[in-house]
Amino acid sequence: MRRDMDLLRLLLLKLEVLHEDAHSICYYQYEELMVEGFTQDQVAYHLDLATEAGLVDQGGRGAMNGFMFKRLTWEGHDFVDAVRDNDIWKKTRQGANAAGGFSVDLLKDLAKGFIKKKISEHTGIEI
Template sequence: MKRDKDCMRDILLDLEAEDEVDGNGTSFDPFVLEERFRPKWNSKQLSYNMAQLLDAGFVQGKRDQTGGYYIVMISHQGHEFLDAVRDIAIWDQAKSGAKTSGTYALSLIWEVARSLVLAEVKAKLGL
């Protein structure tokens, strides 16, 4: 299965909105979340991309015995990523910019998004 950057971003935004993701831990059941994300993502896509978020260090937690995940919290790195890509216009522009380079790596999208945000801040401050 392919990693889907849009799915990863959607999962992080959803986790951030959850009061239970507070450092004490909560369950993340891809089958339950499929109801929320249908028709955009199915449970297999949600599960695989959650595994990718854990592997990348954007989320702290582990896989449980039921096939779901026990999520402790979004890591500092995960929050930094969200802060850079929260705005959908920045996200779309960063993805487009990354694609022009011939690669579509999440780290490159993040770096392009950070550059776009920085340019926006500089423009607003007249720097």
């Protein structure tokens, strides 16, 4: 199965909204985390990738048909904050695709570059 950064982004954004209690571990059925256009297997695979990448803390392992979730990690929050804006994400994806490849860290850094440019345009301050 191929890694899909759009799906990874959407899942992290969804987990951020769903999970409001920072002190509890929640169990989500995969059906609750589905993203239009993707299969349950793709969702499960990308949640595992997010865990492996250190973007989420599962807080344990659940049953085969769901995902235990404790919180986004610091890196997970940094990634979500960098790619939250749809316009920034679109530019980030275009830039990464033009370069011919990307990683989570590269996407985050590229998105942060676009955010810095946007801040500079609005404030006149170079960051």
